[in-house]
Every structure is written in structure tokens, then in C-alpha cells.
Amino acid sequence: xxxxxxxxxxxxxxxxxxxWRHDGEVLASGIGPVPRMAASLAKLTIxxxxxxxxxxxxxxxxxVPLGRRQDGYEPLIEGWMxxxxxxxxxxxxRRHAMVGPVQVDxxxxxxxxxxxxxxxxxxxxxxxxxxxxxxxxxxxxMFVPTHTxxxxxxxEVDMVGGIxxxxxxxxxGVMPPWLDLRLIVTELCVMDFRGPAHQIRVRSLHPGTSFxxxxxxxxxPLAIAEGLxxxxxxxxxxxxxxxxxxxxxxxxxxxxxxxxxxxRRA
Amino acid sequence: MEAREGGAFAAGYLxxxxxxxxxxxxxxxxxMSVEEIVGRLKDGMTIGIGGWGARRKPMALxxxxxxxxxxxxxxxxxxxxxxxxxxAAGKVRRLVFGFVSLDVLPLDMHYRAAxxxxxxxxxxxxxxxxxxxxxxxGMRVSFLPTRVGLASxxxxxxxxxxxxxxxxxxGEELVAMKALTLDAALLHVTExxxxxxxVILSPDPFFDDLFARAAEHTYLTCERLVPTSVVCxxxxxxxxxxxxxxxxxxxxxxxxxxxxxxxxxxxxxxxHLAEYNAAVGDGFAGYRQKYIDxxxxxxxxxxxxxxxxxxxxxxxxx
Numbered sequence: 001x002x003x004x005x006x007x008x009x010x011x012x013x014x015x016x017x018x019x020w021r022h023d024g025e026v027l028a029s030g031i032g033p034v035p036r037m038a039a040s041l042a043k044l045t046i047x048x049x050x051x052x053x054x055x056x057x058x059x060x061x062x063x064v065p066l067g068r069r070q071d072g073y074e075p076l077i078e079g080w081m082x083x084x085x086x087x088x089x090x091x092x093x094r095r096h097a098m099v100g101p102v103q104v105d106x107x108x109x110x111x112x113x114x115x116x117x118x119x120x121x122x123x124x125x126x127x128x129x130x131x132x133x134x135x136x137x138x139x140x141x142m143f144v145p146t147h148t149x150x151x152x153x154x155x156e157v158d159m160v161g162g163i164x165x166x167x168x169x170x171x172x173g174v175m176p177p178w179l180d181l182r183l184i185v186t187e188l189c190v191m192d193f194r195g196p197a198h199q200i201r202v203r204s205l206h207p208g209t210s211f212x213x214x215x216x217x218x219x220x221p222l223a224i225a226e227g228l229x230x231x232x233x234x235x236x237x238x239x240x241x242x243x244x245x246x247x248x249x250x251x252x253x254x255x256x257x258x259x260x261x262x263x264r265r266a
Numbered sequence: 267m268e269a270r271e272g273g274a275f276a277a278g279y280l281x282x283x284x285x286x287x288x289x290x291x292x293x294x295x296x297x298m299s300v301e302e303i304v305g306r307l308k309d310g311m312t313i314g315i316g317g318w319g320a321r322r323k324p325m326a327l328x329x330x331x332x333x334x335x336x337x338x339x340x341x342x343x344x345x346x347x348x349x350x351x352x353x354a355a356g357k358v359r360r361l362v363f364g365f366v367s368l369d370v371l372p373l374d375m376h377y378r379a380a381x382x383x384x385x386x387x388x389x390x391x392x393x394x395x396x397x398x399x400x401x402x403x404g405m406r407v408s409f410l411p412t413r414v415g416l417a418s419x420x421x422x423x424x425x426x427x428x429x430x431x432x433x434x435x436x437g438e439e440l441v442a443m444k445a446l447t448l449d450a451a452l453l454h455v456t457e458x459x460x461x462x463x464x465v466i467l468s469p470d471p472f473f474d475d476l477f478a479r480a481a482e483h484t485y486l487t488c489e490r491l492v493p494t495s496v497v498c499x500x501x502x503x504x505x506x507x508x509x510x511x512x513x514x515x516x517x518x519x520x521x522x523x524x525x526x527x528x529x530x531x532x533x534x535x536x537x538h539l540a541e542y543n544a545a546v547g548d549g550f551a552g553y554r555q556k557y558i559d560x561x562x563x564x565x566x567x568x569x570x571x572x573x574x575x576x577x578x579x580x581x582x583x584x
Contacts, residue, residue, distance in 0.1 A: 055584035057469035068583060082470040083318060087394045091414075113390065114381070118423055124381035126372065127345070127365035132392040133414035160419040169417040176413070 004207070006234050008187060009034065009252040011206060012143065013242060014234040016185045017041040019141040020050055020096055026138075027051040027081075027095040033066060033251050034143045034185075035098035040064075040246045045238055057082045067249035090130070093178055096139040099131070103157040104144060106200060106220035108164030108181040108193055110135075111157035118159055131161035139180040145255060147186035147217050154219035165198035187256060188214050190231055195223030204231040296462045298515035300563070303485040304330040306515070307450055310359070312340040314400070314446070314481055316453035316474040317526060319346040320369040320534045322466070324454040324487050326522040329558045329566070331357060342400070342446055344393065344472065346526055347542060350376035351558075354550045358386045362446060364393035368539050370582050375546040389424055391415070397473055399446030404479030409442035416441060451481035454523045456505075456530070458488040459497045462513030465505040468529040478508040483515075489531060491518035519563055521576050533581040538570060 016038035020028050028050040030039035036055065040063030043050040054064045059079035081089070089095055101110035102125060110131060116122030134140055140162065144151050156166070164181060167173060184191040184200070188209045195201035201223035202214055207230055215222055234242075242252075304327065307313065317323035328348045331339075338359040343349050345366030352358050354376040366377040380386060391399070392414045402410040411430060415421050421429075421441070430442040453474050458464040464486055466474060478484045498506050521528065525535035525542065545553035560566050567573055 064584075083393075083472055084397070087397060091394070118419075119388075120384045121382055124373075124378040126367055127363055127390055128392055128418070128420060129365045130393045132416075132418035132420050133394040133412075135418075136413050136416060159423070160417075163417040166417070176416075 009255040029097040098141040107166035110162030113159035128161035135162040141183040149219040152218040311449040314448040314451040314477040315343040318472040323526040350374040353380035360387040362389040398443040400476035400480040402445035403447040411440040448481035451477040451484040462510035475507040478512040487519040487522040
């Protein structure tokens, strides 16, 4: 296995596409380049029933490639999905989003609002956007490129926008049936929420990383999947679709600057 | 549900409106200048701003607000450079929002600076809650129930938000999203007539209809002011997002959404937004002098490169 024929970004995109495998006919929303490419790949290779938008206001029957398109390119529009309608759809639960939070805690609670004290934050970011409603109503996955203890924090995130499996926040101990956190893909591994009581669990390690390395870079204890293995290498078909159909402009090359090899064993 | 103190209609929902003066036999004429519109706003008002992020924001009106002596405004918005400019000019007492972003440039530096300095009262809500609050105001009910916000810090950091228990068998506890009643809404549409009929021809009308209905007065800027026979018609009637009875005033301002997008017509001026974003702190005085404190809209268009340049800005590729 000397030298990989795929990059770390490609490995992550292919692993993240798995999030939508068993979803059927839901809106796949990939927020940010890697999640969007993953959703596109899922639609083209795993689950063609997925709904998808052009990242603006239209539903498209085929994923729209990233970046500059050929002159005369017209997406195959199959419906209209303005913001107002997106909320109507998501409150019914027929969506699975993959988002890129800045902080995630052991309960899966996530933050894109502020870092630091809420009233006088060190860094003001976007605001909660739709995280509270999304996480209550439909499945969510995450892509967190930089796997560090600053991203996967001890205690709770600084502003709980995306809700999670924190029993203290469900006073009667009953969590809503739709609270459904699925996958977390990072530069080091793929995780899910299938540990005891939804504990975050390492599901597969990217080639060349160890569980200890993942644990050392995470601010809370992780569970280990039984028979923990390696994140599967992308198939030639997946790589072809990704490189030639979804991302001919190689936007993915900018995701992990300077640390791009998918196979990191020396 | 129990009536609140003072009775269910304490908020004045059924207060009879004073009779309007006879509108006479002449045709309604709601045309106003940008300065006239801003002249009708008052210190301390709650003002909703249409559009979304860096798209179809009524920026000519926002620049006029920045030039005006108005202060202590409560702003409700799906925030973009409208919010950033008002923050930079120190106009914002309270911000009711789900996010502030320049789309292609994710973060607005003027908003960030004000937020980090604790410069305004922060009503940070899920975007869907903003929508429900506007809808409640338009329906003249004091709240709408939702699950959005439960178990998140939105409830913790907005202690004015209350929950309500379902009176039906389920007995579920829900968030009672409070009505976001607006004194005024500022919107930018594609075309309008002098009666206040309008169409939004860009791909997404966003929540402009809800802003219009939540507001006591709605003021429009439009790319083109056209006769009634042109503005709507059978073909375009579905792009008419709200009826003219919501509208108090309308001003023709070509490129009135610049530097945000006014599709069809012009895309987001990323180059300008980058300059705007860099003009944070001490740099804002220079930006303001160059682009805001100008004699009129013609001078503004000239300062940003002229109509030809703006027309050539294509829609961003996402």
C-alpha cells in the first residue's frame, strides 16, 4: 500500500457520503464544500432518491458541480425550494443535513455562534442559524476537518445551538424521537453516536491514525466500535464520479492544505 | 390558555383604527424619496429588513439610515451588510437575528466587532423562530408554538422567551415564539407601481412577505417603478409576494440592493464587500466618506463604478 491514489479530502468525502445511504427520499443538505460533495456523491452512487438543491432556491435532479461550470451549463431543475419552504420541509423531518460546527461536545451539542463568554465573546461567528430547529426535527451529521480538543471540547460547547443527548437539558429524561445525530467525519476518523447512552464512538480510523491519537485530540472520552477497523479506501467508481462529475475544478484540493495524503502511513 | 393580565386584547389587537381621510377620486400615489422614507422612522423603533445575507437587501435605505440622526433601533433581519453597516454606525440597540453573513464571505467584520464589544442587546434566535415571530405578528397573535429552541441555549440566553403547554391530550411543552411586531419594514423588490403593487423576480422571495405583514408600515425600494399594467399581469402575478395594502411608501432606486445581489440584474459585489469588510474600526470613517456620505444615489453609483460595472456582476456560483 505504498502511497495512496486518493487524498484525505477524497477519503473524507467518500466516508461522509455514507451518511445518506439508508435515508430514502429526504433532502440531503451538505453545508460547506466537503458535505456538499458528499451529498452529491451519495445521490450519484448510493441513494439516487435523495432530494438536493443548487445551493440557492431550486431542487435539482442531478447534483450541481462545484465552482465554475462550462458555458451554457443549465442545472436540471425539478422543483423550487426557497428558504421558507426549506423550513416547512425540515419541520416535517424529511431532511438530513451535514454541517460544519466550530465546537462539538460529548453530547453532540454543536456551536457556530460564538467562542468564549456569550455576552462578550472572544470570537463572534455566524449565529445559531437553523441549528436548534434542525437538530430537533431531522437527522444531522457533521464534518469537522480539524480534529483537536478545541473543536471537540470538554464540558459543553460555548453556545448550544445544535442540541444533543445531554440528559441535563431534558428534565423529564425524555428526548424527542427525532433527535438523531448520525456521523461525524474528521481528518482522523469517522465517529457515530452508538456508544452506551449515545456516547460518541469511533467507528473507523483513517489509514495511518490510531485510536490513541484520536482520543488525545478529543476533549472527552470516546467509545470504540467493536472490531474497529480502517475507513474504507474510496472505490475507483466513487473517485471517478467525484473527480469528473462533482468536482472537476478540484475544489476539494483546498480542504486540507498541506496535509493532503489519504494514506498517511509512512 | 389563560388570558394575560389586562385581558386577551390588552395588546390592542381589537382597537378600532381611526377612520382614514377620504382618499378621494384620485389614484393612490405612494411614491416617496429615500430620504422621505427614512424621515418617517423614529428613534427606538423596531425595524425589519427584508432580503437574506448578501441578497436583495434595501441598501440604499440602510445607507440613508446611517446618514440620518436615527438612534436606538431594534433591528430584525436575516442579517448581511445591512446589519453590519448599522452596527458600524452605532444605530443598533437590539439585534433580533439568526445569523449575520455576507454569503460568499462568511463573516461580517462590522457585526463581529459590535457583537464582541457587547454593543447591542442580543436576541439571537433560530432562523425558523424569526420566521414564526414575524408570522405571529402578521396574524396578530402574541405567539406561535414550536419545538424549535428546546434544549438549546437560545432559551437560556433569551430569558424573555416562554414555553407553553399544549391544551390537548399530548400536553407537550412547546416554545411560545413571541410575535415580532415591527414599526416598519424596509424591503427591496424588483418592480413596483405607485400604488405599492410589487413583484420579486429573484429566485427566492425570502421572508419579505412576512416582514410586510408584521409591520405597521412597509417601505419599498424597487429597481424600476412601472405602470400597473406592467408590474404584475397574469404571467407575473405569482411573483407578487404581498398585497399593496401592506405598503406605505415606494421609491425607485435602480441598483438599490448594491452591494448585495439584485437578481435578475446584478450579482453580489464581492469586491466591494471585501473592501467594506476590511474597513472595520478606524477604517470605517473612510468607507463612510467614500460610499455613504454622498449627495445622492447617482453619486453612489458613480462611487462604486457606475451602472455598467454593476450590470456586469454575475450571480455568484455556489
